[in-house]
Amino acid sequence: MNTTDKQAPVIRVEGLVNRFGSKTVHDDLDLTLERGEILGVVGGSGTGKSVLLRSIVGLKRPDAGRIEVLGERLDQLSDSERSRVERRFGVLFQQGALFSSLNLQENIALPLIEHAHLPREDAEYLARIKLALVGLSPDTALQYPQSLSGGMIKRAALARALALDPDILFLDEPTAGLDPIGAAAFDELLVTLRDALGFSVFLVTHDLDTLYAACDRVAVLSQKRVLVADTLERVAATDDDWIQDYFNGPRGRAAQGAHSTSSSSTQE
Numbered sequence: 457m458n459t460t461d462k463q464a465p466v467i468r469v470e471g472l473v474n475r476f477g478s479k480t481v482h483d484d485l486d487l488t489l490e491r492g493e494i495l496g497v498v499g500g501s502g503t504g505k506s507v508l509l510r511s512i513v514g515l516k517r518p519d520a521g522r523i524e525v526l527g528e529r530l531d532q533l534s535d536s537e538r539s540r541v542e543r544r545f546g547v548l549f550q551q552g553a554l555f556s557s558l559n560l561q562e563n564i565a566l567p568l569i570e571h572a573h574l575p576r577e578d579a580e581y582l583a584r585i586k587l588a589l590v591g592l593s594p595d596t597a598l599q600y601p602q603s604l605s606g607g608m609i610k611r612a613a614l615a616r617a618l619a620l621d622p623d624i625l626f627l628d629e630p631t632a633g634l635d636p637i638g639a640a641a642f643d644e645l646l647v648t649l650r651d652a653l654g655f656s657v658f659l660v661t662h663d664l665d666t667l668y669a670a671c672d673r674v675a676v677l678s679q680k681r682v683l684v685a686d687t688l689e690r691v692a693a694t695d696d697d698w699i700q701d702y703f704n705g706p707r708g709r710a711a712q713g714a715h716s717t718s719s720s721s722t723q724e
């Protein structure tokens with residue numbers, strides 16, 4: 457695949473198999489992430505959402521199958537070629553830990569120093585720009601993670617994931633632990649940044665509100681594979697017990713109702 461092909465998916469997973477001992481987590485799983493889209497990846501606990509993310513970013517070697525990211529197969533690259541591709545990812549893990557011994561500016565400057573080899577002063581200048589991008593005021597630059605709210609920490613971790621201007625952002629449960637208002641603000645920020653910067657997003661979530669507010673498509677993991685990947689409306693209409701419980705149960709209906717109210721008030 458040609459990396460300059462604007463139509464080609466930025467991630468293409470085919471026939472993925474992942475096992476831990478005798479336990480098969482993925483069996484013949486297929487998935488694509490299209491350029492510029494926000495794809496929500498959902499599924500019951502233990503269906504292998506995080507393992508899928510880890511396989512795509514190269515942290516878990518699959519037992520079989522083919523994963524192409526930005527036109528490259530990471531498993532076929534040399535170490536230096538791999539790190540060249542990996543620099544085009546931004547990853548925010550659930551325990552998206554910032555280093556507690558570093559202030560925010562130092563945390564965000566770190567990838568710029570380590571991977572882009574920028575001088576510290578330039579890296580910290582860029583770090584302050586990234587903080588502004590995620591809506592954190594300049595005075596947070598010198599603060600340490602432990603003095604910040606959960607929402608601010610998530611924003612700072614997002615700023616760090618964006619440090620190297622990634623083509624693909626991987627987010628594992630980014631709104632977990634946030635109150636509904638903080639979570640909604642994070643969703644809105646994500647969409648605004650994607651619209652402005654044009655990256656693609658692979659987003660693992662349990663948060664129904666996030667699916668309605670931020671995702672262009674939703675992929676449902678079930679029975680060791682992607683059962684369906686489509687627009688939210690089509691996924692919610694899929695005849696499957698887990699999907700029906702999830703999307704059309706009380707929480708699903710509440711999220712849907714909240715979203716249709718907020719989108720009709722935005723249109724007014």
Ligand SMILES: Nc1ncnc2c1ncn2[C@@H]1O[C@H](COP(=O)(O)OP(=O)(O)OP(=O)(O)O)[C@@H](O)[C@H]1O
Nearest residue numbers: 476479481499500501502503504505506507508662
């Ligand atoms: N390093 C590991 N060693 C052994 N088993 C593992 C390992 N990592 C994941 N698993 C198993 O793989 C399965 C899928 O795990 P994964 O964390 O991807 O699920 P998930 O869909 O992200 O779940 P959750 O929604 O609860 O976070 C689980 O049964 C888990 O126990």
